[in-house]
Amino acid sequence: MLDLDYSWLADPAYQSWLVVGVINTLKLAAISSIAATLIGMLGALALTLRIAWLDALIELFVEVFRNTPPLLQMLFAYFTLSTLGLQVTDPDTGLSMPLLSAFACAAISLSLFGGALAIEAFRSGIETMPRAIIEAGQALGYSRWARFWRIEAPIATRISLPALTNILSNLFKTTSQASVITVPELMYYAGQIYNDNFRTMEVMILVLVIYVTLVSILTYLMARLERWMAFPGYGKAAS
Amino acid sequence: DTLDTIKERDKLVVGVKTDYAPYGYLNDDGEIVGFEIELAKYVAKELLGSEEKIELVPVVASNRIDFLASGRLDVIFATLGISAARDEVIDFTTQYVSAAGPSILAPEASKLTEWEQYEGRPVCGIQGSYFNKKMTEEFGMNLIAFKSQTEAYRALKDNRCVGMVFDDMTLRLKTLEPEWTDYKIAAQPYEFAPMGGGVREGDTVLKEAIDKAIHKAEGEGKLIEWEAEFNMPASEYIAERAKTAGAE
Amino acid sequence: MTHPEALIEIKDIHKSFGKFNVLNGIDLTVRKGEAVCIIGPSGSGKSTILRCMNGLMPIDRGTIRVGQHQVHSLKTEKAMRPLRHQVAMVFQQYNLFPHKTALENVMMAPIQVLGHDRAEVEDRARKLLDKVRLGHKADSYPGQLSGGQQQRVAIARALAMQPDVILFDEVTAALDPETVKDVLFNIRELVEEGLTCVLVTHEMGFAREVSHHVCFTDHGKIVEDAPPAEFFANPRDPRTREFLGQVL
Amino acid sequence: MTHPEALIEIKDIHKSFGKFNVLNGIDLTVRKGEAVCIIGPSGSGKSTILRCMNGLMPIDRGTIRVGQHQVHSLKTEKAMRPLRHQVAMVFQQYNLFPHKTALENVMMAPIQVLGHDRAEVEDRARKLLDKVRLGHKADSYPGQLSGGQQQRVAIARALAMQPDVILFDEVTAALDPETVKDVLFNIRELVEEGLTCVLVTHEMGFAREVSHHVCFTDHGKIVEDAPPAEFFANPRDPRTREFLGQVL
Amino acid sequence: MMTAQLSYDAKKKSVLFLLAAAVVVWIIVDAATGGDEHWARVGVRLPLLLTGSGDGWPVTGGFILNVLLSIASMAVATALGTIMGIATLAQRAVIRLPAFLVMNFLRNSPWLVLLFAMLYIIPYEIRVFGMVIPFPPFMKAVIGLALPTAANFSEVIRGAVQSIHSGQWEAARSLGYSTRQIYMHVILPQAFRRMIPGWMNLYALLMIATALATVTGIQDVLTILNTSLAMESERALVYFYLTVLFMFFAYCYPIAVFARRLERAVKGDNI
Numbered sequence A: 001m002l003d004l005d006y007s008w009l010a011d012p013a014y015q016s017w018l019v020v021g022v023i024n025t026l027k028l029a030a031i032s033s034i035a036a037t038l039i040g041m042l043g044a045l046a047l048t049l050r051i052a053w054l055d056a057l058i059e060l061f062v063e064v065f066r067n068t069p070p071l072l073q074m075l076f077a078y079f080t081l082s083t084l085g086l087q088v089t090d091p092d093t094g095l096s097m098p099l100l101s102a103f104a105c106a107a108i109s110l111s112l113f114g115g116a117l118a119i120e121a122f123r124s125g126i127e128t129m130p131r132a133i134i135e136a137g138q139a140l141g142y143s144r145w146a147r148f149w150r151i152e153a154p155i156a157t158r159i160s161l162p163a164l165t166n167i168l169s170n171l172f173k174t175t176s177q178a179s180v181i182t183v184p185e186l187m188y189y190a191g192q193i194y195n196d197n198f199r200t201m202e203v204m205i206l207v208l209v210i211y212v213t214l215v216s217i218l219t220y221l222m223a224r225l226e227r228w229m230a231f232p233g234y235g236k237a238a239s
Numbered sequence B: 001d002t003l004d005t006i007k008e009r010d011k012l013v014v015g016v017k018t019d020y021a022p023y024g025y026l027n028d029d030g031e032i033v034g035f036e037i038e039l040a041k042y043v044a045k046e047l048l049g050s051e052e053k054i055e056l057v058p059v060v061a062s063n064r065i066d067f068l069a070s071g072r073l074d075v076i077f078a079t080l081g082i083s084a085a086r087d088e089v090i091d092f093t094t095q096y097v098s099a100a101g102p103s104i105l106a107p108e109a110s111k112l113t114e115w116e117q118y119e120g121r122p123v124c125g126i127q128g129s130y131f132n133k134k135m136t137e138e139f140g141m142n143l144i145a146f147k148s149q150t151e152a153y154r155a156l157k158d159n160r161c162v163g164m165v166f167d168d169m170t171l172r173l174k175t176l177e178p179e180w181t182d183y184k185i186a187a188q189p190y191e192f193a194p195m196g197g198g199v200r201e202g203d204t205v206l207k208e209a210i211d212k213a214i215h216k217a218e219g220e221g222k223l224i225e226w227e228a229e230f231n232m233p234a235s236e237y238i239a240e241r242a243k244t245a246g247a248e
Numbered sequence C, D: 001m002t003h004p005e006a007l008i009e010i011k012d013i014h015k016s017f018g019k020f021n022v023l024n025g026i027d028l029t030v031r032k033g034e035a036v037c038i039i040g041p042s043g044s045g046k047s048t049i050l051r052c053m054n055g056l057m058p059i060d061r062g063t064i065r066v067g068q069h070q071v072h073s074l075k076t077e078k079a080m081r082p083l084r085h086q087v088a089m090v091f092q093q094y095n096l097f098p099h100k101t102a103l104e105n106v107m108m109a110p111i112q113v114l115g116h117d118r119a120e121v122e123d124r125a126r127k128l129l130d131k132v133r134l135g136h137k138a139d140s141y142p143g144q145l146s147g148g149q150q151q152r153v154a155i156a157r158a159l160a161m162q163p164d165v166i167l168f169d170e171v172t173a174a175l176d177p178e179t180v181k182d183v184l185f186n187i188r189e190l191v192e193e194g195l196t197c198v199l200v201t202h203e204m205g206f207a208r209e210v211s212h213h214v215c216f217t218d219h220g221k222i223v224e225d226a227p228p229a230e231f232f233a234n235p236r237d238p239r240t241r242e243f244l245g246q247v248l
Numbered sequence E: 001m002m003t004a005q006l007s008y009d010a011k012k013k014s015v016l017f018l019l020a021a022a023v024v025v026w027i028i029v030d031a032a033t034g035g036d037e038h039w040a041r042v043g044v045r046l047p048l049l050l051t052g053s054g055d056g057w058p059v060t061g062g063f064i065l066n067v068l069l070s071i072a073s074m075a076v077a078t079a080l081g082t083i084m085g086i087a088t089l090a091q092r093a094v095i096r097l098p099a100f101l102v103m104n105f106l107r108n109s110p111w112l113v114l115l116f117a118m119l120y121i122i123p124y125e126i127r128v129f130g131m132v133i134p135f136p137p138f139m140k141a142v143i144g145l146a147l148p149t150a151a152n153f154s155e156v157i158r159g160a161v162q163s164i165h166s167g168q169w170e171a172a173r174s175l176g177y178s179t180r181q182i183y184m185h186v187i188l189p190q191a192f193r194r195m196i197p198g199w200m201n202l203y204a205l206l207m208i209a210t211a212l213a214t215v216t217g218i219q220d221v222l223t224i225l226n227t228s229l230a231m232e233s234e235r236a237l238v239y240f241y242l243t244v245l246f247m248f249f250a251y252c253y254p255i256a257v258f259a260r261r262l263e264r265a266v267k268g269d270n271i
């Protein structure tokens, strides 16, 4: 039924497209993962201060970004932010052009989307902190800050790690949507290739395999990190 | 085969453009209209007896062939340029338009008037255009390919690219629009490309039935009428075809 | 009337959770270097008294003085820190930090809270672990220790702070008799060295052996307070008599 | 040699977790209608013995017979079900079903597993709850009960199965003396009615009062097995003597 | 200042209220300074964006199609995910391992790519005994979205089942329950409560992902947005995007809030 023809892989143009595509996918995923994790940590940290106006802003940010499609967020950033004034003058042609390239738009959208999810994850890690641990810290005379840094943050990080793994692998998968705003990543070049050689099925299968492999490597590394950070008798990784 | 299926279901499923005036686009009421839409309706009438027995499925360049191949569509009338590579995966109907190949739309001030000058520069384009690989491989452009024309025009206006490469006629019509008066055709087309409908590889019976319908339309001068209706410049090619078809 | 030598002085404290009154006017005085046991049926408010004593739980009415601190008037976490440095607590559920080894659990607070020298603290911590016979488990995480071992780490952790007062909440529950005896010896030694202890326990033998006086709580009140010999031999209150009569 | 009247017969069982040998050749015989207590230091394998007896944990070597069941040769969950109908267990942590009320916890298994008549089971369950003095708590969820009350519901749940044998794992840990006494009376009554009991406990008074003979485990072996009078007055094994010497 | 007396929650609420008010004011000011023209365009196209037809009836696409798509996919995903989840918990390796592989494959592939793949793997028409059963793109989109959702849901089920304390298994076993009975009477009733928040979160995620269905060629709100933008001016673009973003937000936000409330409620009954 399926007779798959992969002879097109011999074409050097396609080969270089695939390589560039994978490199750009990795770049986009790495940048947005790191940024999302940082946003998540800072956001959750800010929430522990319990400053009402700051918390309201963070909550708004989280809800807006996690309740709208990242695809739409990227399109919005790409097509409308420059209309709203984010422009620079191109020194080459003297014309004004958008400040943010397609790649920047995708990276920023994905970071914010992932960051919103990460804030939630870290926040819930801090919230599920056993009351007993907090009391022990209090009883030993820790100040609120010292208690947070020395005791709660390390434990919360550990508790949040599985959720973070989910978010980062989700983010990695979402990078494929950046093809829609012409970021030259894997999915974009996949489109270029099958529009050229019409071997859609073969191209899609290859792309699927590449993505699954890359995401599996990511989740494997995160699982290693979980195990490395584990302390006996706590969480799943220990047992 | 497909023709039987069409008759059985009593409806022709056609893939058309919705963002490609004058061939297929949405009017202010949100209806799909255009040169190729009229053609498709005509074909439906010929095959099934009524213009109404038709389902218009919006497609873009990058998905039209897949939709056809996977059985979603019976036929496409979607500004499909005839090329050897495509002929390997689908069958073309008789061609009904011969348009100039790609040209480049750029701001009035642009000094890039030769194709070779675009090497290494960002140029907007559309995913699924038959000349895309030539642009990157031969001219060395940094092609930024969008899914739809709307997006590509938008990106050109934003100066995300120094020009937009696309079918000459469409771009020429664009320069006539009030918002596009300070744009010009910077690089001229280097070839002419005929356009035809597409059916699945091996759908010979359907292809012949459609060909017959198109010839009939040409003979009745319908295509010239539609040209006028949708403000297309009168093309010699269509007039020529109408003459030969009428003579038969 | 104030006892001049009293280290801890609790007067008429009340505490309720919603409509449920847990403490109904508790009075208690503990002199420096004394060990006081609190016994009583489950749910009678024993743990709550300890929690109030080091400010983990605010009270509704009454006064608590520990050393020079007026606990009931300390409102912020910050204001309570000097109190906490002076009063340590060993919890019913141990509450060790799961992400640190036994040794680190003991060393953390003196270094991080009191700012003591690391080398000196490590030396002290190792001595304390030896004292509770856990020198060989210094590098185990709480999850790798048995209940009795965790309990002893918790005691060492409290002692490492070199407090004036330690509050023990059911240190012996779910320990086997041998370990109970161990803990008893440790505490007795500490008291002889001048430490003040308040202990909550279900183990009558333990209360008899360790304490200078014993309090019996019921329905949020202290209904009897006497030296252990008198308390166990001649309880005056009928409720105490009934309770002690049940002991096997 | 087989004891003809022995209901439970354990011979030379071994069990290890990885490299750690928990059970090193346990022999134990329990006659019908007897109550046997197992005491010993924490981690000596007491709970493990109980778990092996009703097949919750497979053993590495040796034989276990309960009634007519050869427990060591039952390989599948399914094969163990008749055994489980005969042997009930009360867990150290109670393990009540939190989504059911006290009454439902008691009624569930007889209806769903044994297929008994609902009305009859409800009647029996209410009587059992009355017997453990919890008739008024029939409609409370486990989360609304105190530890001692949960423990008693767990006992009622085990009894509702009308088993021949009940295994009790530290039913008295963390209960106050009054509640311990209550539980003691209940169990004694059951034994008088002909039930066979195996109990693990840390409470020496309890062991003395309730049992026909007492076993002392250490390092995965039973080092002493004697009637309580003899066991507590004249322990032969030095390890037992040492252990009992620590009891306050 | 008066706010100094307010409690934390009251303060936060009032800040959020102020933010909402600021947005409303901004819209009014913008409308007064020329934005009304663009909003009018949005108004004209709104029925098209919502239902896919210019006068709002019949429903052939648009945002309502996204909603229908999400509901249909969730139904399929729940059924598939339950089977997959229980299969990954099976004791027999012949069932567990393949289920585990399939689940991981689906979980690790991007939704967009899976949806694309569905386009080519499933035919548009199936012929059985001369009957033509059409397989419209809507169905393809449903399956394409349901597959990754099912894989995620099976994880939710697994997580919930495994979060039940092992003591419950032992207690039920020692009462003589069979494995099937233990799932039915003891584990699933308890796990169910813990699954609901995860299920709802997943639904919100799925709703958001329906935007990707534009690649299957169905007239979802994003496809329509794009085609209608062809007829609109540059400035109106912003207003159109904001409108569609708001549609998703307005639909998903209440679900997410409700899910979180349930999550908190459930957290308490860990035994």
Ligand SMILES: Nc1ncnc2c1ncn2[C@@H]1O[C@H](COP(=O)(O)OP(=O)(O)OP(=O)(O)O)[C@@H](O)[C@H]1O
Binding pocket: C017, C020, C022, C041, C042, C043, C044, C045, C046, C047, C048, C049
């Ligand atoms: N946060 C709370 N909300 C409501 N009631 C509470 C709360 N904390 C404790 N209680 C109730 O207060 C009473 C006293 O609790 P406390 O922990 O002081 O008892 P205890 O004497 O230490 O008992 P035990 O011997 O079981 O430890 C109990 O009846 C308990 O149900």
Ligand SMILES: Nc1ncnc2c1ncn2[C@@H]1O[C@H](COP(=O)(O)OP(=O)(O)OP(=O)(O)O)[C@@H](O)[C@H]1O
Binding pocket: D017, D020, D022, D041, D042, D043, D044, D045, D046, D047, D048, D049
């Ligand atoms: N799953 C396991 N993996 C490894 N070791 C285990 C496991 N379960 C129990 N053990 C070990 O086996 C030993 C015996 O455990 P068991 O629960 O039978 O002790 P016990 O005599 O009941 O002690 P306690 O009085 O504390 O309940 C302990 O040292 C424990 O650490």
Ligand SMILES: [Mg+2]
Binding pocket: C046, C047, C048, C092, C169, C170
């Ligand atoms: Mg207590």
Ligand SMILES: [Mg+2]
Binding pocket: D046, D047, D048, D092, D169, D170
């Ligand atoms: Mg045990």
